[in-house]
Amino acid sequence: MEERIIEAVEARREDFIRFFRELVQCKSYTKHEQEVAKKLIDGLKARGFDDVGVIERAPGRPNVVAYYRGVEDGPTCTFNGHLDVIPAQDESEWEHQPFDGDIEDGKLYGRGTVDMKSGTFSSFFAGIVLNDLQIPIRGNVMFTGVCDELICGKDGILYLLKEGYIKKTHPDDFGINCEPTNLCEMNVATKGVFRVDIVIIGKGAFNARPYLGISAIDKAAKLIEAIQELHEKISTDPNHVHPLIAPRSVQVAMIDGGEASNVVPDRCKLTVTRRLHPGETTEECMKDYQDIIDRLHEEDPEFQAEIHPWEGFRPPVEVDENAPVVDAVRRALKRVNGTELALTGSEGGTDASHVVAQTGIPMPVFGPGDHLLLGTIYEHVSLDDFIDAIKIYVLSVYYMMGIREAE
Structure with a gap:
């Protein structure tokens, strides 16, 4: 045969x-x-x-x-x-x-x-x-x-x-x-792929008087730095090493913020892409993001952000x-x-x-x-x-x- x-x-x-x-x-x-x-x-x-x-x-x-x-x-x-x-x-x-x-x-x-x-x-x-x-x-x-x-x-x-x-x-x-x-x-x-939009909420104002507003882009810079720190943490974690696939990762993949050059931006959206190992869950990822948001808010009460998961999660x-x-x-x-x-x-x-x-x-x-x-x-x-x-x-x-x- x-x-x-x-x-x-x-x-x-x-x-x-x-x-x-x-x-x-x-x-x-x-x-x-x-x-x-x-x-x-x-x-x-x-x-x-x-x-x-x-x-x-x-x-x-x-x-x-x-x-x-x-x-x-x-x-x-x-x-x-x-x-x-x-x-x-x-x-x-x-x-x-x-x-x-x-x-x-x-x-x-x-x-x-x-x-x-x-x-x-x-x-x-x-x-x-x-x-x-x-x-x-x-x-x-x-x-x-x-x-x-x-x-x-x-x-x-x-x-x-x-x-x-x-x-x-x-x-x-x-x-x-x-x-x-x-x-x-x-x-x-196979790695999993989980995407979220994190929307940072500021307060708009005429940017000749920036002290009357809250720049969502300035606040987003703090979140970007925290996401980079999260990447370093998960990609080097010795307790999450897989013999067949590369380390886990998380990256800010897209940024969308501001509406005019003379306005303090009241919103900024970061699209964050996470690559998961088998055994990880979206709930764990969401907790990581929320922990960062909570910490940044505690350090700076003007920091406000919301997480919006994408549809189409591909599980690891x-x-x-x-x-x-x-x-x-x-x-x-x-x-x-x-x-x-x-x-x-x-x-x-x-x-x-x-x-x-x-x-x-x-x-x-x-x-x-x-x-x-x-x-x-x-x-x-x-x-x-x-x-x-x-x-x-x-x-x-x-x-x-x-x-x-x-x-």
Whole structure:
């Protein structure tokens, strides 16, 4: 069966590359994923993979979901990827135009090839191969291509979770998030991302008479210094060291204050971004911020501030390194190209964080594409890696769920 899987993918190599190129040519910016969703669905059905459709939170917000059904009861394997891509910035700077889908030296160039059309579509193409070969499995395989991931997933993964499309129904349920790990690493630990706005409240006045006002910007300077001190504290805390991910951090990422050059500013907003380790909570972060505000107010009664958390918190998560899916991918990777799987952590969040945190389904991150090219004008993916990813995903399903002839 391993040989049949590999041969089946190779037999469709040119067709898969052609289909992949067509999908890369779609300008699927966030909120504009309809074209790529339709092209994906039409292409899957044209290749005999019919169990596919769209789930929408609102019209025009497509989440493509496809299934390969097993012949016996068993767990569900959920593949996860997203359809939206980040803006291409100044297209004149690109040697290969971001949506031309140029192929050169075995690489396909374009916006979204790394983040993350290569991973998303290689998983769906794995569904085509499973369907072609009619591989008997226990359980079902679910393929998801969601919208909205780049702006925290309210219409995408969070909706699928909220409505129960993705949920744990079997003790052995598992998944793979297909974000880029260069097809050699697996992220089993991921930092959380928690953002808040802290609004400093002052008192406006004509700035020729500043003594009649309270400058919110001057007060914000004290808060910025305190946030920097908090960063030094949490990033060097010997009791919070993780073997796979960098130290925790907190940073003032944006500042918005003042309305005119001749007015004492009555408000100043700081956007603060916190990167958490597995095991930390938003409540702990909020307490840190409130403690700072309380201390500054005690030192200066004119200091007043309010905290407003952002929606879309990505929780920090960790997957057991000994989870069966980890070994299945390791075995498949070794079989396909002889590479040893390295277990690593991720600095940025993915939709897998929501799945793991809300359902308990182990969903490590493993996919084609060099994450260092993400968002650059040189974004591209090796077509060999794209094809290998399809093989690895099918083999991983077979190793986890396949019914062998001997049985």
